[in-house]
Amino acid sequence: MILIAMGVSGAGKTRIGELLAERLHCDFTDGDAFHSEANKEKMHHGIPLTDEDRWPWLRTIREAIEKEQRAGVDAVFTCSSLKRSYRDILRAGDKDVCFVYLKGSREVLEERLQTRTGHFFDPSLLQSQLDTLEEPAAEEAITVSIELTPEQIVDEVLKQVEAR
Template identity: 45%
Template sequence: MIIVMMGICGTGKSTLGKLLAGRLDVPFVEGDDYHLPEAVAKMAKGEPLTDADRWPWLDRLSAAMGEWSAKGEAAVVSCSALRRAYRDRLRAAAPDVVFVYLEGGVDLVRTRMAGREGHFMPVALVDSQIADLEDPRGEPGVVSVSIEGSPDEIVTRIEGALKKQD
């Protein structure tokens, strides 16, 4: 199974993904590593990405996920996957994908983003991410988990939600 930790910036996709991957003893893959340098630079300047910026990223990530899926390899991947079309692209490549939708209040997300260091994504992009987000609840292969609580508590809830998917 490939698990995609999805949601807007600041929801803890990487932090929670690493913790979940450790608990499941599978690799963690940072989805941001598949962005073109130009896209990272654009975000770092506080400019929201467009679909034209995102499709090459999603193509590279979905190709990798397709390879893992074809080999029967498991992984936990961080990827915002804000729009259904993006999630559908990933589903087409890896039919065994499950999305963990990390949802939380805007104030909590802003607070978390303001406190993190060494990340290219500025707090200013929260609003554009919210505007782009198409709520995935109700789609196949999606579990929704609140980001309230400690990382350990959240990951425990994720594990419980994933067990219900089986």
């Protein structure tokens, strides 16, 4: 099984991904690690990424997913996965890939981004991510509110994974 924690910046993808991997005793990979330096530089300067910027990044994450699958192990990844077409690349028709949509209000997301340090993402890009976001349908992802505690989010995700 491959879980992908998804959502806009500030949703808590990395924290939830790490906790899920810890609870599942599996590998964790942050999708941000696959961004090119050019992508990171654009985001650092408040320039939204285009689809053309994202395609190579998404394909690289898909390759990492396939590597984990060939090794026969479960894994947790993070990736904003804002559009259905992006999720389609990551899923590639694979029933073993499950998205976890971390959903939050603009107010909560803004508050989190204002207090975050050490990240290349310029908080002014939140609106462009919200504009780009195509929320996944119930059959496409497990949706959990980011207003729960991280532990409650992980408990809910694991409960819903078992129910699938």
